[in-house]
Amino acid sequence: MKILVAVKRVVDYNVKIRVKSDQTGVDTANVKMSMNPFDEIAVEEAVRIKEAGKASEVVVVSLGVAQCQETIRYALALGADRGILVQTDSELQPLAVAKLLKFVVDREHPDIVILGKQAIDDDSNQTGQMLAALLDWPQATFASKVELGDGEATVTREVDGGLETIKIKLPTVITTDLRLNEPRYAKLPNIMKAKKKPLEVIPVADTGVDFAPRLMTLKVTEPPQREAGIKVESVAQLLDKLRNEAKVI
Ligand code: AMP
Numbered sequence: 154m155k156i157l158v159a160v161k162r163v164v165d166y167n168v169k170i171r172v173k174s175d176q177t178g179v180d181t182a183n184v185k186m187s188m189n190p191f192d193e194i195a196v197e198e199a200v201r202i203k204e205a206g207k208a209s210e211v212v213v214v215s216l217g218v219a220q221c222q223e224t225i226r227y228a229l230a231l232g233a234d235r236g237i238l239v240q241t242d243s244e245l246q247p248l249a250v251a252k253l254l255k256f257v258v259d260r261e262h263p264d265i266v267i268l269g270k271q272a273i274d275d276d277s278n279q280t281g282q283m284l285a286a287l288l289d290w291p292q293a294t295f296a297s298k299v300e301l302g303d304g305e306a307t308v309t310r311e312v313d314g315g316l317e318t319i320k321i322k323l324p325t326v327i328t329t330d331l332r333l334n335e336p337r338y339a340k341l342p343n344i345m346k347a348k349k350k351p352l353e354v355i356p357v358a359d360t361g362v363d364f365a366p367r368l369m370t371l372k373v374t375e376p377p378q379r380e381a382g383i384k385v386e387s388v389a390q391l392l393d394k395l396r397n398e399a400k401v402i
Contacts, residue, residue: 157257159280172374190269191273210235213228216254219354235350243357246368249363264324265323266281270329291326293326296308296311305323306327
């Protein structure tokens with residue numbers, strides 16, 4: 154059993170996002186970049202499946218600039234066996250990512266592809282679903298529990314108002330939700346070992362995939378500033394403001 158995990162390099166979740174002055178996007182110059190947190194959960198799940206003796210290889214794939222190799226190396230330090238970078242400096246939107254992942258799936262023939270449910274930079278929540286559609290494979294999105302059986306998986310999904318448990322046939326696409334697991338930290342010896350693990354770089358032009366953007370960003374703006382609060386003198390004044398100013402009661 155082979156597991157393919159998609160890992161995206163994004164602005165670190167601790168960084169305060171700044172919008173570029175020309176409103177064309179988010180400023181990424183001199184900003185700390187890390188693995189998308191949901192993808193760390195995806196790597197952790199794949200490594201746990203391998204450690205449980207249910208998978209023989211975990212391959213990680215990232216698509217983007219040369220620096221994505223750092224993201225791949227981190228996944229290798231967490232326990233993945235091998236990495237693939239489909240390299241491009243061009244912008245990749247979810248449909249292009251899904252098509253490029255399909256290219257990798259067609260080469261690697263994994264039994265399971267695990268992705269994050271969403272990337273915290275574009276918040277698209279589209280790639281896993283699009284990949285499953287392109288492959289014509291079943292999908293289990295927002296997974297909070299994965300149990301592997303013989304040629305099938307039982308997946309608990311976080312849905313509005315509760316949990317849904319489904320059984321799907323392999324090969325399949327799974328996307329991770331926050332409660333699936335708690336990713337480990339990479340230990341120094343494993344970071345050193347990861348440097349020697351194989352990492353293949355494929356120029357995007359060699360894939361023959363049309364990755365041209367289909368969506369145009371018109372404008373990116375900061376969220377509106379929160380107005381300062383006020384102190385009221387009495388409950389009566391509070392009720393008056395709620396009733397007549399905020400009009401919420
Ligand atoms: P999105 O649909 O953009 O919210 O991304 C969902 C998931 O798709 C991410 O959590 C990643 O697992 C995967 N993904 C998206 N973009 C990339 C990328 N450039 N390289 C590798 N994986 C990606």
